[in-house]
Structures are given as structure tokens and as C-alpha cells.
Amino acid sequence: MPKRVDHDQRRVQIAEALQRLTTRAGLEGVSLRQVAAEAGMSMGSVQHYFKTKDEMLLFALEHRHKLRTERITAKVLAEGPPTPRSILRACLVEILPRDPESEADFLIGVAYFIRAVADPAMAKVFGEGTPELLQFFAGQIRQAQAAGDVPASADPAAEAAILWALADSQGSEILMGHRTPADAVSTVDYYLDRLFGA
Template structure:
């Protein structure tokens, strides 16, 4: 009987090789051959799973995002009691920051994807679809917070959600460039949340450290 190959597991193994390269020397100059060597397979075998570097980057980025979502979900589920909109937003936002090795690698893979997407409209699809979905989720949390009196009426939830996403993108870049420490980045994020959640019904307890 021929050995059954788990193709999805093999793709994840190749992605992990890509992550290792991202964490040590960056992906800008890395070729498919480099990734194949890191994964310990032939170039032909790698191209059986990914025909191009862009296909490999997209798969690796989606896999990293799935892992990040699982970590964020676990952090929210570990909170005591019913999580507030601020708890959920803070868990998501800190989960997007490169505060540990895995999230750092995820951000670096995202940077490589961004660099190629700037010059390739076809690669922008995930960003065009993903960011509005994330903004919508954050905006829903902010609307709930407004109904609870934690955010003052009159704030545009969609705009405020986009500000939070943009803030995390900027802070992530500064962490990697050693402009800010991870601790400072979290402090600045909390400062923005404090300014946003300034309604009379706000909760000052931070339960997602």
C-alpha cells in the first residue's frame, strides 16, 4: 500500500521553514530553493505544494493568522466572568502586536506579503477583504460599549476601529525597529483605550494583562 501523505500537514511544515527564515534573515531575498533547503526537501517537492513564492506566503500568512486567532480566543475564554467589549478589543489588539516569537514571525511574514502586494494587485485581495472584516468586528464591540455607557455617544465606531488597527500596525513596526519596547507599546495601546472608553459606565479594571 502506498504511504498516505497528509498534504495539509506538509504545507504547514513548509510554512514553518518559511517562518524560520523570516525570523533569522528575512524573506525579501529568500527564494523557493532557500525554503526547500530549510524544509529539507527538494525544490520539485516544494513546488508540488506551492508553485510560486506568493502562493507560499499567502498560505503561511493565513496559517499564522489562524494560530493567532486561536491564541486570542483562548485568552478571552480565560477571562473571569463575561468579557466586556474593552476586554475583547484589548485581547485582540495585544494579540496582533509582536510581543513573543510566534507573533513576531507572523508580523514579519505579513511584512513580506505587504511588500509584494504593493506591486501586485492580485495579492491585495486578502487585505481588502480582511481589514474591513476586522474593522467591522471592532466597530461592533465599540457600538456595544456605547450602549453600555462605556464609550461616549457621538464617536464614529468604524473610524475609531480603524484608528485602533492603524495604531497596532504602527506600534508593531516600532517594536521590531526597537523604537519601543513591547511593554511601552502595550502602555500606549492602553492609553488609547483609556481615551476611547471614557464614558460614565466604563470599567477601569484591566483583566487581560
Template structure:
């Protein structure tokens, strides 16, 4: 019986093959046989770990989302001596598709999104995902409010949703070459300057 660590490592190996195919050619080109060849494993092994093609797509998406969460937590780093604005900025900048790993992750998410428009199973996986980022962003704004750095009457969740929607747009503009990463970071700073200066306006 394979150990759990070996099991998870093999699942990740196969999921990463899905991501490589999806980021380069879209989910339509993902098949069990092509994923097996890309991962360097047998077709039977892919079926053993994931079952059907639909199960494979959903399983690879779950692993990708878990990776994204871990990546965001790593971007935040240790909280000792950190300020709310610095932590929030690190999170938002870390979401931009800069560098091979982040770019691939974004392209894979985009491929899944396009597929979900015509795939009810993937659509429900997207809609069922908890709004963890919205809650985390609102919590960071609340932390700033508690420290007197954000206006006391700021509506936290709408502002959190607007911030994340802005980053969504910045991601696309970077991928399309419409905006440089530096310009995107400058816009994030502009938004944060506005939010973290409202306390002075309110007093």
C-alpha cells in the first residue's frame, strides 16, 4: 500500500501535467491519454488516481486552488511587526501573473473558467468555492481600522470585493500585454493609499 505522501506526490505529478496542457492549449486538449504521456506515467495510473476525465479536471482544479492559497499565505510571510497595509499589499501583488509559476496558474484558471461556461460540473465547483479571499481582505481592512489607519465607517466587504475585482482586471491586462507589472503594482498602491488615508479624512 503506497504511503500517503507518495499518493499525494503522484496526484500532484498528474495534476501538474493537466496544468501544463491547459495553460498551453486549453482544457479541450486535456485527455487521460495525453495527461499520462505528459506526466510520464501509464494511462492506468491516471485512471487509478483520478478515475474519469471529469474527475481528473475537478481534482486538478482542487489541487491548483490549494496551491494558490498556500502561495498567498507564503507571500504574506510572518506577521510580526507587519502593518495591515503591507500585508494586504503583499497579498494583492502576489496575485499578479508575474513569473512563470504565477502566469501558468492564471492561465490554467482562465482555461477552467472558459470551460465552466459550458460545463455544469465545473461551473458548480466555481460557484461553490468559499469567498476566502474576500473575507481575508476584509479582515485585513478591519485590522487597519482597529489601528486607526482606515476610516471607522468604511464598508469592509464591498471594498474588499472591489479591490479583488480590480486585481482580476489587472491580471488580464498583464497577460494581454496592455499593462506592465510595474504599472499594475502602482495601481494597487493607488487603491491602498486611498483606503488607508480615509482615516485622516474622517477625523
């Protein structure tokens, strides 16, 4: 058992080194060698845990998702009893790059997107996350409908797609410096007001 924990810690250590490099130096230029140096490990050790850069990126993505889910859960619970609206808002705000932490998360997603554009196999792996998130959003909307907080006429699947688009597209524009985080959050609130309105 102690050995297993150590392996997990090593993978996290490598993922975080990769993350620091991608955030600083762009996404495509990062080599396994640089990651090893940044993590303070040998190339051999890094390759023991990850055979390819893509394997490493995938682990890093999952690691960031796990941390993000923990952050969102803590935030939602701190605000009082969670509601579908407070959960959806926390998810969308947390996806938007607003600080170094969430910017790093978003950049990992962009790194995958860039690889997936040219590589259908990567697109398949990368894509498994979004339908899951859309189903989660749609489930929250259905709960709100059951409680009478969202009109029955709303289509949960379409609403989930719209909410995801607001985080995804506005996130890209924040990254480009074309939209402020505050503007993006206010568009999210505007849309939630409308969805949860009469």
C-alpha cells in the first residue's frame, strides 16, 4: 500500500511540473526532457510513469479535473445549502479562467483541443469529458424543473449545451485578452437569471 501511494504522488508531481511548463512556455513546445528537469526527476523515471506526452497530458487533465471538482464542491457547500442554480453557477465560473489556477486548468483543456484537431484518436479521448459534463448540467436543470424553479418548457439538453458554450467560448476569449473575466461572469449570471426566471 505505501508503495502505491508513492506512485500516485510521483504522477501528480510530474503532472504539476508539466502544468507549470505549459502555463509558462505555451503548450506544444514542452518536451518530456523539460518535464523531467522541472519535476526534479530523471527522464527514465518520467518514462516509467508515462510512455508518451499524450499519456502525461491525459493524466494531468484528469488530475486538474479532480482538484477542480473538489474546489467547486467546497465553494458550493460554503455558500449554504446547494441548489441547482448555485451548483451550475459555481461550475461555469470555475471553468472560466479568472486566476492562475483556473487559467492553468483552461490551458490544459486548450492543449488537448489543439492536439485533438489534428488527431482523431486524441479527439475521442479528449471528448469523453464533455458529454459527461453536459449530462450533469442537464440533470441539474431537470431537478430545478421538478422544483418549479425552471419553466417546464426549457429543454434540459439544449440548456446544458448553451451553458457549456458560455464557459467554453468565453474562456477562450478571456485567454486571448478579448473579454474580461468579470464580463464573462456577468453574461453567465444574465443567462442564469433568464433560465431560472419566470
